[in-house]
Amino acid sequence: MRRRVRELVAFIRASAREVLRGGPEYRRWVAFLALWIALGGAAWVEQLLVGMSVTAMTDQVPWGAYIANFSYTVGLASAAVALVALSYLRGDEDARALVVVGQVVTIAALTMGMLFVVVDIGRPDRVWHFIPLLGRFNFPISLLSWDVVVLNGYLVLNFYLATYTLLARFRGREMKRLKYQPVLALGVLFAVAVHVVAAFLYCGLAARPHWHAAVLVPRVLASAFGSGPALLILVLSVLRDRMALPVSPRVLASLRVVVTAALWVNLFLFGAEAFTEFYAGSSHAAPLRYMLFGLHGHRLLVPYLWLALALNVGATAVLSTPRLFAREGLLRGACGATIVGLWIEKGMGHVVPGFIPSSLGEIVEYSPSLHETLVCAGVWAAGALLLTLMLKVAVPVEFGQLRLYPTQGGPS
Amino acid sequence: MRLALGPSLALLTACADRPRAPRDPPEAGLVQVVPRTPLLSAWPCSEGCHARRAPDPTRRPLREFHAGRTLDHGPTLRWCDACHPSDDLDRLRLLGGDRVTFDNADQLCGQCHAERHRDWSRGIHGAQSGSWAGPTLRRNCVACHDPHAPQRPMFNPLPPADHDRAYGGGAHP
Amino acid sequence: MSDPEDPALARAFERARLTRRSFLAAFGAAAAAGCADRAERSALWEAFVQQHYKRLTEDDKRVIFARLEAEVRRRHGVQVTIADPAPLRGVEFGYALNLSACVGCRRCEHACAVENNTSRDPTVRYLKVLQMESGSMDVERSRVGYQGPVPAAGHFYMPVQCQQCRDAPCVRACPVGATWTEPDGITVVDYNWCIGCRYCEAACPYFARRFNFSEPDLRPSEINPDQGYLSNRLRPVGVVEKCTFCLHRVRRGEYPACLEACPTGARKFGNLLDPASEVRQVLDHKRVYVLHEDAGTSPRFYYFFD
Numbered sequence: 069m070r071r072r073v074r075e076l077v078a079f080i081r082a083s084a085r086e087v088l089r090g091g092p093e094y095r096r097w098v099a100f101l102a103l104w105i106a107l108g109g110a111a112w113v114e115q116l117l118v119g120m121s122v123t124a125m126t127d128q129v130p131w132g133a134y135i136a137n138f139s140y141t142v143g144l145a146s147a148a149v150a151l152v153a154l155s156y157l158r159g160d161e162d163a164r165a166l167v168v169v170g171q172v173v174t175i176a177a178l179t180m181g182m183l184f185v186v187v188d189i190g191r192p193d194r195v196w197h198f199i200p201l202l203g204r205f206n207f208p209i210s211l212l213s214w215d216v217v218v219l220n221g222y223l224v225l226n227f228y229l230a231t232y233t234l235l236a237r238f239r240g241r242e243m244k245r246l247k248y249q250p251v252l253a254l255g256v257l258f259a260v261a262v263h264v265v266a267a268f269l270y271c272g273l274a275a276r277p278h279w280h281a282a283v284l285v286p287r288v289l290a291s292a293f294g295s296g297p298a299l300l301i302l303v304l305s306v307l308r309d310r311m312a313l314p315v316s317p318r319v320l321a322s323l324r325v326v327v328t329a330a331l332w333v334n335l336f337l338f339g340a341e342a343f344t345e346f347y348a349g350s351s352h353a354a355p356l357r358y359m360l361f362g363l364h365g366h367r368l369l370v371p372y373l374w375l376a377l378a379l380n381v382g383a384t385a386v387l388s389t390p391r392l393f394a395r396e397g398l399l400r401g402a403c404g405a406t407i408v409g410l411w412i413e414k415g416m417g418h419v420v421p422g423f424i425p426s427s428l429g430e431i432v433e434y435s436p437s438l439h440e441t442l443v444c445a446g447v448w449a450a451g452a453l454l455l456t457l458m459l460k461v462a463v464p465v466e467f468g469q470l471r472l473y474p475t476q477g478g479p480s
Numbered sequence: 481m482r483l484a485l486g487p488s489l490a491l492l493t494a495c496a497d498r499p500r501a502p503r504d505p506p507e508a509g510l511v512q513v514v515p516r517t518p519l520l521s522a523w524p525c526s527e528g529c530h531a532r533r534a535p536d537p538t539r540r541p542l543r544e545f546h547a548g549r550t551l552d553h554g555p556t557l558r559w560c561d562a563c564h565p566s567d568d569l570d571r572l573r574l575l576g577g578d579r580v581t582f583d584n585a586d587q588l589c590g591q592c593h594a595e596r597h598r599d600w601s602r603g604i605h606g607a608q609s610g611s612w613a614g615p616t617l618r619r620n621c622v623a624c625h626d627p628h629a630p631q632r633p634m635f636n637p638l639p640p641a642d643h644d645r646a647y648g649g650g651a652h653p
Numbered sequence: 654m655s656d657p658e659d660p661a662l663a664r665a666f667e668r669a670r671l672t673r674r675s676f677l678a679a680f681g682a683a684a685a686a687g688c689a690d691r692a693e694r695s696a697l698w699e700a701f702v703q704q705h706y707k708r709l710t711e712d713d714k715r716v717i718f719a720r721l722e723a724e725v726r727r728r729h730g731v732q733v734t735i736a737d738p739a740p741l742r743g744v745e746f747g748y749a750l751n752l753s754a755c756v757g758c759r760r761c762e763h764a765c766a767v768e769n770n771t772s773r774d775p776t777v778r779y780l781k782v783l784q785m786e787s788g789s790m791d792v793e794r795s796r797v798g799y800q801g802p803v804p805a806a807g808h809f810y811m812p813v814q815c816q817q818c819r820d821a822p823c824v825r826a827c828p829v830g831a832t833w834t835e836p837d838g839i840t841v842v843d844y845n846w847c848i849g850c851r852y853c854e855a856a857c858p859y860f861a862r863r864f865n866f867s868e869p870d871l872r873p874s875e876i877n878p879d880q881g882y883l884s885n886r887l888r889p890v891g892v893v894e895k896c897t898f899c900l901h902r903v904r905r906g907e908y909p910a911c912l913e914a915c916p917t918g919a920r921k922f923g924n925l926l927d928p929a930s931e932v933r934q935v936l937d938h939k940r941v942y943v944l945h946e947d948a949g950t951s952p953r954f955y956y957f958f959d
Contacts, residue, residue, distance in 0.1 A: 119867035119890045120849075121775065126643070127863050130851040190849020190864065190891025193701065197829040197848055204705045204830040204846070212828035212852050274948040275822060275858035351793060427945070428781060428813055428860045429792035432643075497707040502836060505741040505924070506906040599959065602938060603931035604751075607918035611906040612930065624918070634802035635758040635916070641776040644797040 078472055079238050083461040101453040108446010111439045112187055120190055122439040128432035129423040133440045136415035138184035142266045144177035146296030148226055149259035154322050162316035168466050171230040172458040173300055178223040180451035187443050211269045218265050222258040225251055234465045239472050263292045278355035278422045287337045291414040294330035297323045298406040311463050328387040355421040368433040373417050379409030506613045513618050516582045525569040535566050552629040589621045696720050706843040725887055733878040735886050738904035740837040746898050747925035749935040749955045754919035757782050757803040757810030764914030769885040770877050772869035779896040780814040815861035815896035816952030823853035838953050839897050841883040847892040858948040862895045
């Protein structure tokens with residue numbers, strides 16, 4: 069027991085050392101993120117001081133950039149389960165070594181998601197009301213309470229899996245199957261639940277015809293499995309180039325296939341939705357019409373949504389053409405386009421039109437205020453910083469440069 | 481001080497809901513029709529002005545007395561004495577010749593507007609105040625409708641909220 | 654230089670003062686250290702740890718109401734009374750609105766704001782009067798900002814407020830149970846429990862809920878001192894509020910403020926369980942309909958033409 073504690077302390081100290089040292093590029097990157105975190109933090113403090121009136125949200129559009137980013141970052145959390153599926157379902161050994169990277173990306177994504185909720189609520193001082201028994205947790209009636217459960221659960225599971233893996237590597241021990249694989253299986257269940265609940269959150273609302281559609285569930289899943297793995301491809305290729313992470317091309321290729329399939333499914337479902345809405349031309353089509361063509365002269369989101377559509381179609385085209393995706397730059401570009409395109413489409417493009425027109429037919433447009441933009445940037449920077457720091461430790465530990473007992477294979 | 485600590489301690493102890501005893505509703509009361517006669521400044525007519533001067537049964541623009549009163553209700557042939565009998569100016573005459581007080585003016589209106597009158601007596605038509613449980617105060621027809629010219633004037637609406645004015649709302653701002 | 658008589662300026666100063674307070678309130682214990690007054694500090698702490706309404710004992714409520722009254726006295730210099738009338742036995746409140754009679758004069762909208770202490774700047778109103786186009790029930794073709802004499806030709810008017818649903822989507826949405834339907838059918842909010850996530854606003858098909866994006870702003874002279882804990886007491890910043898059929902009035906037997914203000918008698922209110930009540934007379938003798946029936950909310954608010 070005492071040795072365990074000693075080893076844990078050693079791990080924490082080694083991690084701290086690892087995080088604190090780095091070349092000028094690393095320092096610049098961390099400083100850059102810290103600057104944005106500070107700016108976002110300052111904007112959030114002002115939001116607390118003045119009220120949510122510093123945002124552009126209204127009673128007509130009560131959710132804006134925060135919840136849009138929340139939905140999207142939760143989608144990014146699919147990174148871990150994508151690698152787990154590759155490594156265990158397909159038995160890909162190269163992928164198995166990278167699972168921890170996927171888990172780290174997932175932890176960062178979920179943390180961002182939760183931060184976006186915290187900055188969105190009007191009374192962050194009352195978050196304790198969520199705590200079962202002490203507070204009053206409306207479970208299982210409220211879908212938001214389900215979201216709290218699955219997000220926290222998935223975060224804890226990924227945190228456990230990642231630290232367990234890394235600690236075992238650090239101590240030079242074999243991982244015990246019983247302590248790892250059941251949790252991993254549970255994690256897959258939670259991964260699916262995270263996306264399904266994120267969709268149910270919206271499609272459970274009969275008040276909002278734009279969301280009140282079953283097709284939303286597969287669409288949310290499709291965009292999650294497009295954006296998460298696309299981000300993972302970028303992260304892995306950066307790590308390969310910067311930290312000499314051994315990433316086999318096979319893993320990247322498999323992830324690319326996942327992204328491509330998800331993009332196709334997403335486009336197909338979008339087409340099906342557009343047909344359903346526009347062919348009948350009922351008033352349910354109003355939000356989609358607002359998104360794509362504008363409604364009664366209001367067209368704030370139109371260029372933004374067409375940009376998303378263009379990015380998604382472009383990315384799908386590149387990722388479906390071997391001659392194009394074979395070129396590293398184009399592959400990365402397509403992944404970037406996927407990330408941005410889905411961010412627009414499943415972020416603001418998903419949340420805001422749900423409120424336009426309002427349930428009493430008002431058209432109140434929304435575009436984030438400076439405060440909101442800064443806070444969002446701050447949360448993204450916090451996520452990126454968390455990801456950077458975690459990877460700074462995880463990569464050398466996972467691949468053996470950082471060991472508790474560097475000379476021997478570990479204590480017997 | 482002990483009391484002031486209550487809510488903090490409740491935090492630790494109280495996880496269960498505390499049921500609240502419902503109260504009995506107020507006793508059901510009566511429906512009262514706001515009497516009309518106290519609001520009439522020159523009533524009783526026969527003891528005031530018309531004690532000195534008999535009503536003039538000829539149709540003419542009213543200039544000297546009841547100035548500005550126009551008759552724009554139903555058939556144009558009607559004149560004052562259709563409802564205000566010259567021999568009984570303090571009461572109203574129903575079509576059949578029966579007399580009712582000004583407080584029961586609704587009976588006069590109800591002769592033609594039977595459906596409205598029925599709705600009014602059920603509490604469906606017309607304004608009310610007081611208590612939903614009783615006593616409810618109901619206004620007589622003439623509190624809102626001028627029986628001589630029942631066409632309702634237009635209202636000036638109170639201003640909309642700033643954001644409503646700004647957005648206009650809907651398809652037609 | 655600055656004119657102290659300028660109401661806009663006075664409001665701005667007042668807001669700045671209140672904002673500081675609400676920030677302190679928001680941070681409870683942590684920020685309390687910066688507060689000079691010990692009583693104020695303990696009030697902040699009490700507010701921070703206050704339990705859900707349904708878990709409060711009568712003693713707790715007495716302490717809390719006294720604290721809230723003292724807070725209004727300190728901040729606005731107004732003596733208010735916060736009561737908590739219990740629901741009435743055998744009573745389920747219902748509302749009926751005669752669209753043939755409504756002329757769209759907005760008297761109800763304004764009376765509601767006065768009665769319920771809603772913020773004047775920014776303007777918060779529970780009630781919206783829609784100017785509908787004749788021949789259409791499509792709210793998308795309605796407008797709310799209309800001006801000029803009413804009723805305007807070619808239009809009818811439809812006031813919309815909380816429909817007090819039997820199956821309220823807002824109640825289902827709330828993750829912390831801060832909003833619920835009382836036994837007499839009124840959906841209320843515990844303003845001291847709401848976390849301000851606005852999921853209920855997203856869930857409401859009637860646009861009945863309002864969020865306090867800033868500290869509600871009322872002048873002392875505008876504060877209605879007759880207050881109910883679950884209805885019209887002054888709300889803090891960052892929480893959701895809504896129409897409660899003037900719960901503090903109707904549980905005393907009075908009519909809601911919007912009804913009393915209506916000059917045309919378009920509004921009918923009463924006990925749905927009492928066949929003699931005005932609202933039941935409407936249901937029994939008129940053809941009524943509910944708004945957005947397709948949303949499955951089963952409102953206690955009925956519309957009719959006659």
